[in-house]
Amino acid sequence: MTNNRIARLAVNEEGFVFDPQTGESFTVNDTGKTILKALIESKAQEGIAIKLTEQFNVSHQEAQADVRDFIQHLRAYQLL
Amino acid sequence: MIESKKPYVKPTMIKLQSGLMNKFGVSPYYARKVRTAIDGVSIDELVKRFGSPLFVFSEKQIRNTIREAKESFATRYPNVTFGWSYKTNYLDAINAIYHQEGSIAEVVSEMEYDKARRLGIPGEDIIFNGPHKSMTALKKAAEEGAKIHIDHFDEIDDLEKVAAELGKELSVAIRLNLDSGIQPQWSRFGFNLESGQAMDAVRRIQMGGKLRLNGLHCHIGTFILEPDAYKTQTEKMVRFAYELEETLGVTIEYLDIGGGFPSKNKLKGTYLPPDVSVPPLDTFAEKISEGLYNALKPGDFPKLYLETGRALIDEAGYLITTVFASKRLPDGRKSYVLDAGVNLLFTATWYKFTIETDREMQGLGEPALLNGPLCMNIDVVDDGILLPPMKRGTRLILSPVGAYNVTQWMQFIEYRPAVVLVTETGEVELIREREDLSDILRRERLPERLRLA
Numbered sequence: 312m313t314n315n316r317i318a319r320l321a322v323n324e325e326g327f328v329f330d331p332q333t334g335e336s337f338t339v340n341d342t343g344k345t346i347l348k349a350l351i352e353s354k355a356q357e358g359i360a361i362k363l364t365e366q367f368n369v370s371h372q373e374a375q376a377d378v379r380d381f382i383q384h385l386r387a388y389q390l391l
Numbered sequence: 392m393i394e395s396k397k398p399y400v401k402p403t404m405i406k407l408q409s410g411l412m413n414k415f416g417v418s419p420y421y422a423r424k425v426r427t428a429i430d431g432v433s434i435d436e437l438v439k440r441f442g443s444p445l446f447v448f449s450e451k452q453i454r455n456t457i458r459e460a461k462e463s464f465a466t467r468y469p470n471v472t473f474g475w476s477y478k479t480n481y482l483d484a485i486n487a488i489y490h491q492e493g494s495i496a497e498v499v500s501e502m503e504y505d506k507a508r509r510l511g512i513p514g515e516d517i518i519f520n521g522p523h524k525s526m527t528a529l530k531k532a533a534e535e536g537a538k539i540h541i542d543h544f545d546e547i548d549d550l551e552k553v554a555a556e557l558g559k560e561l562s563v564a565i566r567l568n569l570d571s572g573i574q575p576q577w578s579r580f581g582f583n584l585e586s587g588q589a590m591d592a593v594r595r596i597q598m599g600g601k602l603r604l605n606g607l608h609c610h611i612g613t614f615i616l617e618p619d620a621y622k623t624q625t626e627k628m629v630r631f632a633y634e635l636e637e638t639l640g641v642t643i644e645y646l647d648i649g650g651g652f653p654s655k656n657k658l659k660g661t662y663l664p665p666d667v668s669v670p671p672l673d674t675f676a677e678k679i680s681e682g683l684y685n686a687l688k689p690g691d692f693p694k695l696y697l698e699t700g701r702a703l704i705d706e707a708g709y710l711i712t713t714v715f716a717s718k719r720l721p722d723g724r725k726s727y728v729l730d731a732g733v734n735l736l737f738t739a740t741w742y743k744f745t746i747e748t749d750r751e752m753q754g755l756g757e758p759a760l761l762n763g764p765l766c767m768n769i770d771v772v773d774d775g776i777l778l779p780p781m782k783r784g785t786r787l788i789l790s791p792v793g794a795y796n797v798t799q800w801m802q803f804i805e806y807r808p809a810v811v812l813v814t815e816t817g818e819v820e821l822i823r824e825r826e827d828l829s830d831i832l833r834r835e836r837l838p839e840r841l842r843l844a
Contacts, residue, residue: 328404335406335407336406337404337405337406337407338404338405338407338755339402339403339404340754340755341397342401342402342403343402343403343404345402347404365396366396367398367399368397373399373782377402378402380725381402381404383719384404384719384723387719387720387722387723388404388406388723
């Protein structure tokens with residue numbers, strides 16, 4: 312991922328996300344923040360889904376689908 | 392341990408648009424609409440019994456609305472009858488409710504005419520409108536004493552032939568089109584008043600000597616939000632009736648002022664919610680009676696017919712649909728694939744429905760697109776809605792969808808779903824079965840030489 316802006320994102324505990332490269336800001340919910348932080352730490356998709364199932368009351372299948380969807384959303388914002 | 396896990400909310404990430412006005416907010420939690428039941432019957436039970444998608448009609452709502460509408464007019468004018476507009480929704484059960492409530496039938500085709508007769512409505516209680524009435528249909532309607540409203544000069548010729556065949560003079564009405572001060576002016580139906588065409592039509596009828604004009608009909612448009620238009624229309628119709636009486640000795644016994652009153656639906660492109668933008672039926676009744684009393688001579692109360700459709704049935708109809716799948720579009724929007732689309736929701740082209748979920752939804756609202764099940768790019772139920780992330784299997788309840796959808800729905804790609812009626816006592820009655828392959832094949836014929844096995 313050559314244009315990976317995600318590593319530079321500033322994410323605070325309340326879910327406010329700031330991209331210093333473009334000046335854009337976002338808001339994420341608790342689950343989104345967990346995924347985003349894991350992606351910033353370069354965790355793999357499957358690992359993030361497992362992490363979600365450990366932290367939240369969610370099935371593995373739903374977590375997998377939601378992580379995949381979240382990553383597609385980040386691509387739409389050109390953060391990945 | 393499961394107990395220590397946090398409750399799960401699907402992940403969302405919303406871009407903040409600083410500097411831009413966001414008049415809708417970010418789908419605040421309090422603005423979300425949840426509907427767990429229709430007239431006391433749970434959405435879950437309805438789907439378990441009849442499947443999804445499912446059209447649901449509320450008998451209580453239908454009866455209350457027609458009763459209120461009748462009261463609105465009857466308290467202002469002493470001689471009013473409602474004609475149920477079949478094309479708005481001609482399911483037998485729906486028609487029967489309106490007839491039980493005292494409405495006659497207003498039909499615009501031979502099929503609708505036959506449907507009314509089959510239900511037991513006598514010809515004299517059927518208003519027969521429309522630009523396409525076959526000779527067979529005209530003859531049948533004339534024999535049975537229906538109120539035939541002539542749309543064009545060719546129909547005058549046709550009716551004179553029918554009168555000659557039957558050997559009797561036929562009572563008829565003509566449809567007018569006129570300038571009621573609104574745009575668009577519906578001018579393709581009937582005879583234009585201002586240009587003198589309507590007067591020409593009456594002279595033509597008199598000259599033929601086989602027809603007797605006794606009524607005037609006019610329908611100015613659909614989803615009319617300007618009550619004053621009806622006042623203008625009514626005044627013009629009454630003045631024309633008196634002009635006919637004075638110049639040609641014609642006695643007009645009834646005025647049919649059509650329909651076109653809006654329902655509490657939201658036209659696309661409008662900003663205000665329907666509760667604010669749509670005037671109550673009382674306002675229309677008030678303006679119409681003002682128009683009548685402004686123009687009528689004292690003591691003259693010709694019969695007034697109304698052909699209200701949409702305003703009576705739209706809010707009584709719901710469509711339950713289920714989220715079948717979801718995906719992320721390249722522009723970041725979420726697309727939900729529903730099991731109901733434009734095949735069932737013809738009116739989705741013009742109206743933005745109220746969308747309720749069958750459960751409380753957690754998470755931030757994000758821009759979403761609601762697509763139907765058709766493998767067609769046009770199958771869009773809503774292309775700009777903020778929704779919290781929804782799981783597969785979530786039910787959405789769309790309303791108001793009672794007008795025009797179960798008549799204009801298409802048998803295209805998918806089977807059409809069941810339609811049920813929730814009775815006033817909370818029972819659920821099946822009023823149209825879900826289709827199966829036999830419905831599709833019933834009229835098809837496969838030539839022997841093309842049989843594959």
